[in-house]
Structures are given as C-alpha cells and as structure tokens.
Amino acid sequence: MKVTVVGAGNVGATVANVLAHKDIVQEIVLLDLKGDLAKGKALDTWEQSPIDYYSTRLKGTSDYADTANSDVVVITAGIPRKPGMSRDDLISTNAKIVTSVVKSILAHTPNPIIIIVSNPLDVMTYAAYKVAGLDSSRVFGMAGILDTGRYRSFLAEALDCSPKDVAAVLMGGHGDTMVPLPRYTTVAGIPVTELIDDARLNAIIERTKKGGGELVKLMGTSAWYAPGAAAAQMVESIVKDDKRIFPCCVRLDGQYGLKDMYLGVPVKLGRNGIESIIELDLNENEMKSLHESADAVSKVMNTFKGMAIV
Numbered sequence: 001m002k003v004t005v006v007g008a009g010n011v012g013a014t015v016a017n018v019l020a021h022k023d024i025v026q027e028i029v030l031l032d033l034k035g036d037l038a039k040g041k042a043l044d045t046w047e048q049s050p051i052d053y054y055s056t057r058l059k060g061t062s063d064y065a066d067t068a069n070s071d072v073v074v075i076t077a078g079i080p081r082k083p084g085m086s087r088d089d090l091i092s093t094n095a096k097i098v099t100s101v102v103k104s105i106l107a108h109t110p111n112p113i114i115i116i117v118s119n120p121l122d123v124m125t126y127a128a129y130k131v132a133g134l135d136s137s138r139v140f141g142m143a144g145i146l147d148t149g150r151y152r153s154f155l156a157e158a159l160d161c162s163p164k165d166v167a168a169v170l171m172g173g174h175g176d177t178m179v180p181l182p183r184y185t186t187v188a189g190i191p192v193t194e195l196i197d198d199a200r201l202n203a204i205i206e207r208t209k210k211g212g213g214e215l216v217k218l219m220g221t222s223a224w225y226a227p228g229a230a231a232a233q234m235v236e237s238i239v240k241d242d243k244r245i246f247p248c249c250v251r252l253d254g255q256y257g258l259k260d261m262y263l264g265v266p267v268k269l270g271r272n273g274i275e276s277i278i279e280l281d282l283n284e285n286e287m288k289s290l291h292e293s294a295d296a297v298s299k300v301m302n303t304f305k306g307m308a309i310v
Contacts, residue, residue, distance in 0.1 A: 014228025035062030144247025172293030
C-alpha cells in the first residue's frame with residue numbers, strides 16, 4: 001500500500017517516521033512545497049531503516065504527481081500555532097492550504113482515504129470534506145487519539161502505573177471544550193474513579209483540555225511527537241484492517257443529536273475508513289458537555305463558512 005503525508009514539518013515528518021517503523025506499507029511519499037526539505041527528511045528516515053530494521057521505502061517530493069494512487073493521505077500542512085494564538089486564528093490561512101492540498105491530491109488519486117491533522121482540526125476536516133466530494137467515511141480527522149493519549153499519560157503519571165493499562169474515551173471538539181469521560185475510563189479494567197479522588201481527576205481533565213496550549217507555551221510551537229504517532233496509528237488500523245475503536249473527528253448526521261458537523265466521537269476504523277460510528281449511552285451531564293463542545297465548534301465553523309472559501 002501507498003501512503004502520502006502532506007507537509008514535511010515536525011508533525012508530517014514524525015508521521016512518516018513512525019509509520020515507516022511499523023513496516024506495514026510499501027511506500028511513503030512525503031510532500032512539501034519545500035521539496036528539498038521533504039527529500040532530506042525522507043532520506044534521513046530511509047537511512048535509518050537498516051538500523052531500526054524496516055523496509056518501507058520513502059520518497060520526498062514537491063510534485064503531486066508522485067502521490068498518484070495513494071491509498072491513504074495524511075494532511076498536516078498549515079501554519080503552526082504560536083504562543084498567544086488560538087486555533088481559531090488559524091482558520092483563514094489553513095483552510096486555503098487544506099482545500100488546495102485536497103484538490104491537488106484528488107487530481108492524481110480519485111478516491112483516497114484522507115486524514116486531516118491541520119488545525120483548527122474540526123473545521124479543517126469539514127473543509128476537506130466539502131471540497132473533496134468523497135463519502136464522509138473517507139474524510140476524517142485526527143484529534144481524539146492525541147487528546148486521549150494525553151489524558152491517559154497524565155493518569156498513568158498520577159497513579160504511578162503503566163500507560164498501557166489505561167483505557168479512556170474522550171469526545172467533542174479538539175480544543176478547550178473537549179469532553180473526557182471518567183465514567184468510561186479504566187485502569188486494567190478497574191474504574192478510574194476507584195483509584196483516584198475527584199479533585200485529582202478533575203485537575204487531570206482540565207490539564208488534558210489545555211494539553212496543546214501547555215506544549216505551545218513550553219516549546220513556542222505546536223507538539224509533534226504525539227500528534228504524529230497518533231496519525232500513524234490511525235493509518236495502521238486502516239492498512240491492517242484492524243477495526244480499532246478510536247475517537248476520531250467525523251461527520252455526524254443525527255448521531256448524538258448533532259447534524260452536518262465534524263466532531264470527535266468513538267468509531268470503528270478499518271480498511272474502508274470509518275466503518276461505523278459508535279453511539280454511547282451518555283448521561284444528562286455528559287450529553288450537555290458534548291453539546292456545549294459542539295456549540296463551540298459550530299461558532300468556528302460559522303466563521304469558516306462566512307469566508308466562502310469552499
């Protein structure tokens with residue numbers, strides 16, 4: 001199988017590197033307007049192959065013709081978030097970039113699965129869907145895996161246990177209104193509420209919601225290791241048809257009482273993309289939080305629609 005990663009910055013290069021290490025696809029194309037940058041990072045990862053023992057071939061390019069017949073396309077292109085900048089500030093510039101990338105990809109590959117990583121995630125995924133004209137099962141975004149990963153890692157740190165044993169569900173928009181669900185959070189099957197007090201759990205939830213901002217403040221730019229690994233994990237589930245249950249940013253058409261919008265919910269992810277959307281039996285407070293998150297995403301989406309980019 002062939003995977004294209006658009007954007008050879010920190011996130012895109014990490015997606016390509018992590019995916020190459022999984023050794024599950026024949027070819028990865030790393031595309032960037034800065035062709036030499038893409039070529040250099042692809043070459044660096046290829047030179048790593050005999051050391052870390054994988055066979056995946058990599059090609060760096062600035063020519064969309066090299067992406068022809070891609071099975072999966074991961075779009076990370078866009079300007080990164082800077083200190084003091086919200087995801088909403090990125091709308092105009094990144095929407096134009098994402099829609100241009102999608103059009104260029106479709107000129108060479110008519111029916112790929114497209115994973116959006118560019119921010120603001122929920123709205124960029126919607127923009128990609130609108131311009132692509134593909135079934136919504138083939139256009140979705142990476143957010144929930146990253147956010148859940150942060151949540152699980154913070155819990156593992158607090159409980160002094162392996163993050164491998166922490167399982168969790170997180171829903172909603174990719175931002176400060178995301179909705180971690182303690183009721184669906186377990187450690188080796190044990191409800192997390194039996195292992196940690198409410199005050200510490202709530203502090204972890206709040207830290208998770210602001211996890212992206214914490215890293216921007218520390219580094220002066222957006223994170224890349226965890227986001228790149230999260231996108232690669234999604235590609236792996238598709239390529240291997242694992243049918244993993246992941247929280248992804250998908251188009252809702254009535255599920256959870258929401259319609260014609262992209263939002264993070266649990267799904268089954270396999271060879272055909274989003275194979276099903278899972279509707280949890282949320283209680284009143286959980287549903288209220290989810291709809292509040294959806295309202296926040298809708299405001300950003302309305303700003304995007306007013307720009308008439310698509």
